[in-house]
Amino acid sequence: VSGRLRGPGLAAVALVAASMAACVDRPEGVPTAVASTTTTEPVELRSESVERRARQITVRVRNRTCTDLGTGSGTIVGPSTLVTNAHVVEGALELGIDTWDGRSLAVDVARTTTIADLAVVDLTEPLPEAVTIREGRLEVGEPVQVVGYPGGGALAFSPGTAVDYPVDADFGTTEAVLRVTATVLPGNSGGPVLDSEGELVGVVFAVEISTGHALAVPVDVLTQTIASGGFDEPVESCLGS
Amino acid sequence: MAHDDDTRTDLPRVDLPRAGIDDTQRFPVVPPRRPDPPGPPGPPPPASPAPTAPADRVHAPRRWPWITAVVLLVLTVGALGWYGFDTREGADQWERTARRWQDRAGSQEDRAVASERAVADLSRKLEASEADVAALESRVTELAAEKAAVGDQRELAEGERDFFREVSELAADAANQLSNCVSEQSYLYGLLIDAGPSSDLNRIAGIADTVDEVCTDAYAAVDVLDAALSASGP
Numbered sequence: 001v002s003g004r005l006r007g008p009g010l011a012a013v014a015l016v017a018a019s020m021a022a023c024v025d026r027p028e029g030v031p032t033a034v035a036s037t038t039t040t041e042p043v044e045l046r047s048e049s050v051e052r053r054a055r056q057i058t059v060r061v062r063n064r065t066c067t068d069l070g071t072g073s074g075t076i077v078g079p080s081t082l083v084t085n086a087h088v089v090e091g092a093l094e095l096g097i098d099t100w101d102g103r104s105l106a107v108d109v110a111r112t113t114t115i116a117d118l119a120v121v122d123l124t125e126p127l128p129e130a131v132t133i134r135e136g137r138l139e140v141g142e143p144v145q146v147v148g149y150p151g152g153g154a155l156a157f158s159p160g161t162a163v164d165y166p167v168d169a170d171f172g173t174t175e176a177v178l179r180v181t182a183t184v185l186p187g188n189s190g191g192p193v194l195d196s197e198g199e200l201v202g203v204v205f206a207v208e209i210s211t212g213h214a215l216a217v218p219v220d221v222l223t224q225t226i227a228s229g230g231f232d233e234p235v236e237s238c239l240g241s
Numbered sequence: 242m243a244h245d246d247d248t249r250t251d252l253p254r255v256d257l258p259r260a261g262i263d264d265t266q267r268f269p270v271v272p273p274r275r276p277d278p279p280g281p282p283g284p285p286p287p288a289s290p291a292p293t294a295p296a297d298r299v300h301a302p303r304r305w306p307w308i309t310a311v312v313l314l315v316l317t318v319g320a321l322g323w324y325g326f327d328t329r330e331g332a333d334q335w336e337r338t339a340r341r342w343q344d345r346a347g348s349q350e351d352r353a354v355a356s357e358r359a360v361a362d363l364s365r366k367l368e369a370s371e372a373d374v375a376a377l378e379s380r381v382t383e384l385a386a387e388k389a390a391v392g393d394q395r396e397l398a399e400g401e402r403d404f405f406r407e408v409s410e411l412a413a414d415a416a417n418q419l420s421n422c423v424s425e426q427s428y429l430y431g432l433l434i435d436a437g438p439s440s441d442l443n444r445i446a447g448i449a450d451t452v453d454e455v456c457t458d459a460y461a462a463v464d465v466l467d468a469a470l471s472a473s474g475p
Contacts, residue, residue, distance in 0.1 A: 154386035
């Protein structure tokens with residue numbers, strides 16, 4: 001039987017071999033286009049982006065009273081709203097707002113609150129940028145940037161870290177305040193304390209003489225005050241109106 | 242077995258007994274054997290060596306393996322030949338394709354090098370632009386600070402203007418009222434100089450009261466002016 005199958009077996013092998021040869025893939029034409037793997041997305045350094053954004057949302061506040069002229073800082077929190085300190089706008093005969101690039105903004109109305117050293121100022125025209133308010137408090141030890149116009153001069157950044165959240169009546173409030181190691185000067189009042197993402201975590205309102213640390217109203221106090229409609233006291237000018 | 246050798250001919254013989262072996266070898270077609278005519282019994286015909294049945298079963302299948310082998314061999318040779326030809330064609334095509342790919346790879350490499358150079362150039366330009374932007378932003382910040390300082394000076398000047406305007410108004414009011422006071426006092430002084438025994442003392446006393454009121458108002462205006470001046474302005 002094996003002898004009778006040898007012949008057909010050879011033929012079958014040959015046919016299989018021929019079939020395999022026929023099954024070999026032939027090369028196809030050379031592709032005319034090669035997929036591009038080059039990315040053209042613009043690269044921007046993150047720190048520069050945060051810095052640019054910080055510049056855009058920090059304004060300079062000028063307050064002329066009946067007797068003197070004071071300057072402070074402010075933080076744009078809405079399309080036409082900024083937050084600053086109550087003591088920055090106190091007794092204002094005239095308020096002036098200047099942006100980092102020299103634009104002057106007209107003020108509509110300013111209101112303060114008794115909850116903390118905070119005030120909101122409504123502007124007559126919308127602004128292109130507003131700060132992002134961080135949800136939740138800054139953790140102790142996190143890096144921060146304090147932005148403002150110290151001494152009424154040019155916009156400046158002051159780095160630091162979060163220290164703690166002390167509660168002390170000497171700070172002029174019953175709420176906890178944010179203490180950071182950043183160096184601040186008169187003129188920084190009302191300026192933002194930003195985290196590494198550029199989100200608002202506090203509003204500077206004082207400097208602690210004994211330590212040199214900056215004191216800021218925590219962002220949760222700010223959001224609670226805004227949500228509760230706490231900014232309900234119009235700023236009284238030095239003329240009493 | 243042999244009959245007559247003289248009767249050999251090239252034509253087939255129908256007389257089977259006379260047919261020789263040579264004839265059958267030349268002419269394989271053998272007519273069917275006729276039955277022997279009746280006659281005296283002769284010697285029996287020689288027995289032909291007819292194959293037996295088992296011999297048929299052995300010899301007949303032996304041809305088919307060879308035929309099959311030849312056919313398969315032909316098929317195999319043909320298939321191998323076709324396979325070789327096809328393989329050669331494929332190899333040539335692969336070689337041509339590989340050459341084209343090699344050329345394209347070279348072209349792509351050149352393009353990649355050019356792209357890298359372009360990217361490096363753009364990166365340098367971007368860095369230069371970033372530096373320019375940073376310098377411009379720094380300059381803008383400085384100018385904004387100067388503008389703000391000028392604005393402060395303007396506000397201070399406006400404050401001083403308002404202050405001096407207020408002070409001047411207060412001073413004018415005080416001066417006016419002091420002038421009234423002096424006028425009233427002068428009038429009273431004249432009355433007192435010209436007064437005699439017949440003068441109306443009640444009238445003089447009334448005028449003196451008026452002088453006191455006017456001068457009191459004047460002194461008050463001076464106090465207001467002093468207060469404004471002591472505030473020293475912005």
